[in-house]
Amino acid sequence: MTPLLQVRGLTKRYGARIGCADVSFDLWPGEVMGIVGESGSGKSTLLNCLAGHLAPDAGRVIFDTRADGSRDTVTMPEPERRMLGRTDWAFVHQNPRDGLRMGVSAGGNVGERLMAVGARNYGGIRATALDWLGRVEIAADRVDDRPSSFSGGMQQRLQIARNLVTGPRLVFMDEPTGGLDVSVQARLLDLLRGLVRRMGLSAIIVTHDLAVVRLLADRLMVMKSGLVVESGLTDQVLDDPQHAYTQLLVSSVLQV
Amino acid sequence: MNDYNFAYLDEQTKRMIRRALLKAVAIPGYQVPFASREMPMPYGWGTGGVQVTAACLTPEDVLKVIDQGADDTTNAVSIRKFFQRTAGVATTEHTGEATLIQTRHRIPETTLHEGQILVYQVPIPEPLRFLEPRETETRKMHALEDYGLMHVKLYEDIARHGVIATAYAYPVKVEGRYVMDPSPIPKFDNPKLSDSAALQLFGAGREQRIYALPPYTTVVSLDFEDYPFEPTKADHACALCGSAESYLDEVIMDDAGGRMFVCSDTDYCATRRAEQDKSSAKI
Amino acid sequence: MYVAVKGGERAIENAHAFLAEDRRGDPAVPELSVAQIREQMALAVNRVMAEGSLYDPDLAALAIKQARGDLIEAIFLIRAYRTTLPRFGSSKPLDTGAMACHRRISATFKDAPGGQVLGPTFDYTHRLLDFKLMAEGEAPVAPVAEPRREPTPHITEFLNKDGMIEEEAQSDAMPPDLTREPLELPADRALRLQSITRGDEGFILGMAYSTQRGYARNHAFVAELRIGTCSVEMEIPELGFAVEIGEVTLTECETVNQFKGSKTEPAQFTRGYGLVFGQTERKAIAMALVDRALRWKELGEDNSGAPAQDEEFVLYHADNIQATGFLEHIKLPHYVDFQSELELVRKLRAGVPEALREAAE
Ligand SMILES: Nc1ncnc2c1ncn2[C@@H]1O[C@H](COP(=O)(O)OP(=O)(O)O)[C@@H](O)[C@H]1O
Ligand SMILES: [Mg+2]
Numbered sequence: 001m002t003p004l005l006q007v008r009g010l011t012k013r014y015g016a017r018i019g020c021a022d023v024s025f026d027l028w029p030g031e032v033m034g035i036v037g038e039s040g041s042g043k044s045t046l047l048n049c050l051a052g053h054l055a056p057d058a059g060r061v062i063f064d065t066r067a068d069g070s071r072d073t074v075t076m077p078e079p080e081r082r083m084l085g086r087t088d089w090a091f092v093h094q095n096p097r098d099g100l101r102m103g104v105s106a107g108g109n110v111g112e113r114l115m116a117v118g119a120r121n122y123g124g125i126r127a128t129a130l131d132w133l134g135r136v137e138i139a140a141d142r143v144d145d146r147p148s149s150f151s152g153g154m155q156q157r158l159q160i161a162r163n164l165v166t167g168p169r170l171v172f173m174d175e176p177t178g179g180l181d182v183s184v185q186a187r188l189l190d191l192l193r194g195l196v197r198r199m200g201l202s203a204i205i206v207t208h209d210l211a212v213v214r215l216l217a218d219r220l221m222v223m224k225s226g227l228v229v230e231s232g233l234t235d236q237v238l239d240d241p242q243h244a245y246t247q248l249l250v251s252s253v254l255q256v
Numbered sequence: 257m258n259d260y261n262f263a264y265l266d267e268q269t270k271r272m273i274r275r276a277l278l279k280a281v282a283i284p285g286y287q288v289p290f291a292s293r294e295m296p297m298p299y300g301w302g303t304g305g306v307q308v309t310a311a312c313l314t315p316e317d318v319l320k321v322i323d324q325g326a327d328d329t330t331n332a333v334s335i336r337k338f339f340q341r342t343a344g345v346a347t348t349e350h351t352g353e354a355t356l357i358q359t360r361h362r363i364p365e366t367t368l369h370e371g372q373i374l375v376y377q378v379p380i381p382e383p384l385r386f387l388e389p390r391e392t393e394t395r396k397m398h399a400l401e402d403y404g405l406m407h408v409k410l411y412e413d414i415a416r417h418g419v420i421a422t423a424y425a426y427p428v429k430v431e432g433r434y435v436m437d438p439s440p441i442p443k444f445d446n447p448k449l450s451d452s453a454a455l456q457l458f459g460a461g462r463e464q465r466i467y468a469l470p471p472y473t474t475v476v477s478l479d480f481e482d483y484p485f486e487p488t489k490a491d492h493a494c495a496l497c498g499s500a501e502s503y504l505d506e507v508i509m510d511d512a513g514g515r516m517f518v519c520s521d522t523d524y525c526a527t528r529r530a531e532q533d534k535s536s537a538k539i
Numbered sequence: 540m541y542v543a544v545k546g547g548e549r550a551i552e553n554a555h556a557f558l559a560e561d562r563r564g565d566p567a568v569p570e571l572s573v574a575q576i577r578e579q580m581a582l583a584v585n586r587v588m589a590e591g592s593l594y595d596p597d598l599a600a601l602a603i604k605q606a607r608g609d610l611i612e613a614i615f616l617i618r619a620y621r622t623t624l625p626r627f628g629s630s631k632p633l634d635t636g637a638m639a640c641h642r643r644i645s646a647t648f649k650d651a652p653g654g655q656v657l658g659p660t661f662d663y664t665h666r667l668l669d670f671k672l673m674a675e676g677e678a679p680v681a682p683v684a685e686p687r688r689e690p691t692p693h694i695t696e697f698l699n700k701d702g703m704i705e706e707e708a709q710s711d712a713m714p715p716d717l718t719r720e721p722l723e724l725p726a727d728r729a730l731r732l733q734s735i736t737r738g739d740e741g742f743i744l745g746m747a748y749s750t751q752r753g754y755a756r757n758h759a760f761v762a763e764l765r766i767g768t769c770s771v772e773m774e775i776p777e778l779g780f781a782v783e784i785g786e787v788t789l790t791e792c793e794t795v796n797q798f799k800g801s802k803t804e805p806a807q808f809t810r811g812y813g814l815v816f817g818q819t820e821r822k823a824i825a826m827a828l829v830d831r832a833l834r835w836k837e838l839g840e841d842n843s844g845a846p847a848q849d850e851e852f853v854l855y856h857a858d859n860i861q862a863t864g865f866l867e868h869i870k871l872p873h874y875v876d877f878q879s880e881l882e883l884v885r886k887l888r889a890g891v892p893e894a895l896r897e898a899a900e
Contacts, residue, residue: 079400086404101408105415108408115411116404122414122480144415260623269622289721294618299864301871324875331871333547361875379865390851392724417887423879442879462861464721490882505874506881520875 002064004029004170004202005050010059012045018226019045023059025221025231029169032196032203034217034234036210036249042226043206044174050204051091051172052081063088063170086116090163094175096155099162100147106133106158107143113166132161136191153184157191164195171203177212189215210250214238222246263310263343269293273311273466277457280468285430286398287381287465295461302335302360303461305377309339309358312373312457318346320354325362325503325520332360349523361424363445365502365524368454370471376439378460381467383427383437403435406478414483426485428475435478436467443477444487444503450475492517497528562607576600585788585817586610590859591617592718592737594787594816611739611859618860621718631772631781635791635814637690640767642818645694647762647795653691658766659818694763695793695810704795704808724851731833731854732826736815738857740822746847747825750832755845757831759794759811766790766818790815792823796831799838809838829853 003026012019020042027033035043048054050061052073061073066088073081085091093099100109110129111119119125130140136157138150147155156176163171176192177185193216196203205216213220213234220237222230222245230243241247261267276290295303313319319339323332327349335358336347348354351366360377368374384394387405397403406427413421426443430436438449439458449456449469456469469475477485493500495516502524504517519525563570577584577600587599591614599617606612642658645651657663698704714729722734735743750757768788772781792813800806811831813823832847846852856862 082400082402104408104412107415108411111411112404112408115407116402120407120479120481122411123482125411125480126415264623266623266625289723291718291720293622293718294615294860295622296619298615298867299861300866300868301864303864324872328547329872330547330551333551337548337551360871361873379868391855392851418890419883419886421883421887423883424876440873440876442875444879462865488879488882488886490878503875504878506878520878 001029002070003027004031004064005204006060006062006070007050008060008062010046010049010056010061012049012054012056018042019054020049020223020226023221023228025228027170027202027204029202030200031219032201032205032217034213034220035204035206035223036208036213036220037223038249039208041223043208043223045226046223047172047174047204047206051089052085053091066169086113087166088169090166090168090171092156092159092163092171092173092176094178096147096152096159099159100155102148103146105144105146106138106150109147109158109162110165113162117166128165129161132165133158135195136161137187151184152180153188156180156188160192160195164199164201167199169202171201173203173205175207175209176205177207177209192216210238222249260342262315263313263339264296265293265307265310269307270311273307276466277308277311277468280457280466281455281470283434284469284473285434285436285467287467289464290466292461292464297334297338299462300379301331302358302377304459304463304466305358305360305375305461306335306338306459307461308375308457308459308466309356310343312356312375313339313343313345315343315345317355318348318353319343320348320351320357320523321359322357322362322364322521322523323360324505325364326522328522350527351521351523361440361442362503362520363441363448365499365519365521366527367448368452370453372454374452374454374456376441376456376458378437378439378458378463378465380425381437381458381460381463381465383425383435398434401433406435407480410478410480410483414480420479420483420485423488427478429478430469431474432476436475438475442489442503443485444489446475446477446485447487490517494519494525497525497532499525499528562605571604573597573600573604576603582818583608583610583613585819586740586822587613587617589816589819589822590614590737590739591621593617593621611863615860615863628773630784631774633769633771633787633789635765635769635789636693638765638767638769638789638791639686640691640765642766643691643763644765645761645763647760648694648697651692651694651697653687660820691765693793695795698762698795698808702805702807705799705810707810722854724854726850726854728830728834728837731850732812732814732830734854734857735826735829736813736822739859739862740819740825742857742859742862743822743825743829746832746853747828749845750828750847755832755835755843755848756797757809757811757828758797759828759831760796761824761827762793762795764790764792764820764824766820788817790817790819790823792820792827794824794827794831799840809834 005027008024010023011021023046035046037043045054049056056074062070063073065071073084107126107129110132111125114125114128130143133140133143138154138157147158150158177188180188189212196216205213207213217234220231220234221228222237222243224245230237230246237246238250241250273290276288280286280288292304292307295306297303297306319336321332321336323329326332339345340347351364354372356373356375357364358375382394384397384406387409388394410420424442425437425440426446428436428438428446428449438446451472451474453471455471458467479485490504490506492504494502494504496518499519502519502521505520506515506517508515577596580603583603584596584599587602587610588594588596591599602613602616605616640656642660643653643656645655695704699706717730717733768786770783771785771787773784774781794811796809796811798806798808809831811827813826813830815823815826829847833850833853835842835848842848
């Protein structure tokens with residue numbers, strides 16, 4: 001079996017400041033990788049480099065494409081990368097406003113990716129959209145409403161439906177539960193866990209909340225000042241942290 | 257106006273426009289930027305079409321100018337007069353006799369033949385403009401064939417109104433590649449865009465864009481399988497010539513709101529009536 | 540029996556005749572001469588030259604007369620005429636440092652070589668209607684000062700000497716030409732300045748004003764505003780040297796703006812620049828502010844989302860000839876597209892149950 005994603009020496013600087021440096025790892029099909037670290041540690045920078053939203057200064061991101069096998073997504077032409085972005089990849093933003101079209105109905109939001117890859121049957125698109133709204137626990141009678149009339153939790157669930165509708169093979173999530181209050185977070189996490197397990201999704205989840213990775217991630221990478229300081233199986237890292245920074249991170253969470 | 261060059265524009269400018277036209281013909285449906293000149297009529301009144309016409313005209317051409325399908329609407333009269341004065345070319349109202357037809361908002365009813373050029377005046381060439389106002393973004397969307405948003409608009413129409421609620425400037429896809437704005441022709445005219453024997457050229461002066469459909473180009477109106485494109489018109493026959501096939505204008509007849517429907521294509525209507533008079537005279 | 544409307548041609552001719560008669564006004568009142576407009580409506584003439592992008596006071600005055608004082612219409616006439624002119628070449632860059640100034644002020648230094656010269660300004664007039672002007676009379680004579688012989692140095696040069704202001708990048712590259720190539724974005728500064736200098740005075744003023752009110756504030760001081768004449772030189776290939784081909788009056792405004800800097804880079808003021816044909820002071824100052832706002836990217840500033848920072852928004856909407864044409868075209872016939880929309884709305888209404896339709900009305 002080949003890894004779904006092979007990352008080698010990925011580095012991104014903002015002028016003199018380091019965004020992330022020399023990050024390498026493999027992600028296997030069906031695996032969920034968590035990236036944790038305090039605010040400013042480089043998690044979003046790394047995720048955006050992986051997803052093709054930011055151009056890294058160095059390094060390779062080899063993705064096992066459906067059609068042509070392993071391809072470096074850093075050097076592939078923009079049209080191909082965008083195509084991956086609408087088919088094999090999905091990206092869930094922390095702020096649902098960044099990932100939704102606020103002026104388009106819930107059904108249209110979910111249907112967009114289907115239409116972008118050639119779906120041309122209105123009835124079929126609508127049926128799929130309704131099915132997905134159900135899966136993310138949004139009532140069918142909201143299908144023609146705009147997300148601006150939804151609560152924060154509903155917006156985030158809609159964003160997830162919009163992303164998963166085309167059956168992506170790799171989902172990037174940046175703080176998917178950030179900005180939601182605690183009870184809403186719990187429901188969303190539950191939903192995400194169900195979807196990930198049922199669909200056998202591979203995912204990379206960035207968060208500063210260790211509860212999120214404990215629930216969702218198979219493996220963890222801990223970042224500090226742009227560098228990966230520790231990685232391993234989630235339970236191992238959380239229960240027996242080796243690096244002093246991880247220890248601090250774990251203990252500070254446990255105190256909360 | 258004898259101090260001006262043939263067809264008003266200087267030869268340098270015409271050459272620049274012809275280059276843009278050649279590129280446009282080579283990449284059907286692609287919007288070619290061109291350095292639109294200031295013309296002696298306002299932007300939005302056909303300056304793009306006028307520049308394209310000026311770059312294509314030869315002294316042997318026979319020119320027809322229509323606006324809303326009619327030869328005698330004021331702006332059509334004004335543009336025709338401009339070319340009579342600056343190019344001295346022959347003009348006609350008969351679609352079949354014209355070698356070059358400049359139009360605003362209509363495609364003539366009479367089928368065009370090989371060797372004819374149809375020049376459209378275009379206000380907003382960008383079919384994605386009202387979904388995405390930024391030119392820098394829409395150009396990227398065309399380059400990457402990123403057209404999902406276009407169908408989202410159609411989806412939203414059906415979700416809200418039960419039909420695709422676009423009646424004119426109905427977007428089309430050209431040869432399976434570029435999504436194109438056919439200018440504000442009623443969607444009734446869209447089928448005539450495809451597979452036409454004539455060369456179709458589109459000029460947007462203010463927006464500085466030229467695009468083209470070479471003869472026999474496949475042009476498909478965007479739709480859904482279960483909500484197919486429908487080229488609709490008023491459900492009447494022309495009150496003057498009786499045609500049930502042509503696109504109709506609605507005319508208000510009296511204070512009580514009485515109305516009648518007549519052909520928007522004045523040449524088509526007049527020709528039919530002349531033939532009817534002839535045949536009734538024979539009887 | 541209905542007869543289709545005919546006679547567009549005659550209607551147009553009659554409209555033109557009516558217009559010509561109205562243009563002249565009451566024949567009992569003496570006709571304005573082009574020279575009168577050129578001499579006595581000089582600021583209108585200047586605006587028409589600036590936004591028409593053609594330096595010819597006589598033609599601008601003629602255009603104002605023909606346009607019945609509608610300056611945008613006059614600018615339009617000039618632009619359309621300009622299109623037909625052959626291009627013989629381009630001048631050498633103007634040296635505004637050698638300008639013979641008849642007005643020159645600085646808001647940043649109380650005094651500097653060359654001094655503060657108020658010149659013919661409205662600035663300190665009390666805006667009271669002067670009823671004396673209703674009567675014809677002799678022109679008042681203004682006192683005359685000894686003209687300055689040596690060139691008047693730019694105020695920003697003094698700041699530049701100490702490195703207090705960013706260095707203006709020197710380039711001998713041929714700037715792009717807005718009137719010969721389609722506007723494509725991103726635009727470099729030279730192209731932006733071209734667009735703004737011929738942009739609508741009202742639009743540029745509004746944009747500049749918005750920066751002052753906090754929409755991308757750039758904190759401008761007028762380092763210098765100068766108005767005067769500059770000679771225009773052109774390289775003549777046959778001669779092998781440049782000759783003076785004329786003189787133009789220009790207004791130049793240089794602003795000193797919000798400084799930049801960091802721990803590693805010493806703080807420095809930044810610049811905005813305005814240069815406009817004729818005595819067009821309001822426009823030149825506004826131009827400098829808008830120029831500065833549009834430079835946010837190269838200066839490493841944040842995009843605050845303000846309209847004046849949005850190059851695409853400013854450049855695509857500054858031209859009043861484009862704007863007025865498109866605005867006014869909606870009065871042209873739109874029978875056909877309106878008809879198609881009419882059919883559509885009828886169809887949509889037919890699909891809604893009667894009861895709902897009545898409720899909506
Ligand atoms: N656009 C940017 N320009 C400059 N520095 C940035 C930019 N984005 C992030 N950084 C810096 O890069 C580092 C990593 O940021 P980020 O990836 O956002 O971290 P995290 O997602 O872990 O909070 C931080 O020091 C941050 O200040
Ligand atoms: Mg982050």
